[in-house]
Amino acid sequence: MRADRLVSLVLLLRQRGRLSATTLARELEVSTRTVLRDIDALSAAGVPVYAERGRHGGFSLLPGFRTELTGLNHDEALALLVAGSRRGAQAFGLGSALASAMLKVIDALPESHRDAAAGLSERLLIDPETDLLSRRAPADEVPDAVVAEIRRAVLAGRRLRIRYAAVDRPAKWRTVDPIGLVTVRDRGYLLATRSGADRTYRLSRVSAAQTLPEAARRPDRVDLDRTWRERSTRFRTGGDQIAALVRMDPLRRRELVDTALAVLDEETDADGRLRLEVTFQDARHAEWALWQLATDAEALAPQWLRDSLRDRAVTIATRYGAAVSVDG
DNA sequence: AGGACAAGGTCAACATCATA
């Protein structure tokens, strides 16, 4: 709390010049005495703040003093900026605070770093709502040097040569036009185009990368969040995967989400039970997942899945000697 | 000289945390 206030105090003095302890106290919602102690702390820490007593007195920073965020190197500033995940801030009601904080960080950056910072949101996306693989998975191991090289190409807008191994395929070199980087739960993806076609590469499958001198072909304005959503939707609905609508006990949500390939939609019914639309690898996968949840979950659709679960339950009940009557 | 205003000093209350 106090550290936050010290930063605010310096920023206030920077923006508005000389301010009295009374004014600062009002702005920071503390007593004047607390402001004076904070000034002491700043002074002891080396911030050149000085006091002028008397009728028009107050506190000022030494002319020309800037907050030393310029001491950040390029990657440090980058990390700070991408850490302010837009969606996370909105979720916690901090959207406007984050926006102003980011402006201050950009303002404090050296000129040479500002252009790169301004275009970050078009090239880096952290933890989007849509996940390609909802099953729990270990964090990807990607060599720092490879990620750093890919990041350089993405931020510089250069073409990239990567050695990539698709599933069950040998690794081979390919030249791509990077669009952006996305991280989801410890996994990283490179969004790119190759010969004009959309491609998504999992970073853990890239064993080497080289930035090429030529500029990448890239759309003028990129909404990375939207691009990611479109690609992940195509991925999830492709192949033989099947979608199911499930009504279930919220306490067992985690088990279903960990088992399913992806969660397409989720809402809570009036009685507190969850209604989830999830995808499974195939019919057998769906039957198995729902069977594990026993009476805590009900498949509402598709009908064949309901029929399959009913038949299985009837078989088990009959085997153990119960008199079974099935409606509909 | 005296009042107004602002910084600075002292003290006590309170909250938090570590330790016995």
Add this chain to the structure above:
DNA sequence: TATGATGTTGACCTTGTCCT
């Protein structure tokens, strides 16, 4: 759980400067 150390804060008072 009780106790002490530590950090934070506000109230009250003193000191310094400026203006009338």
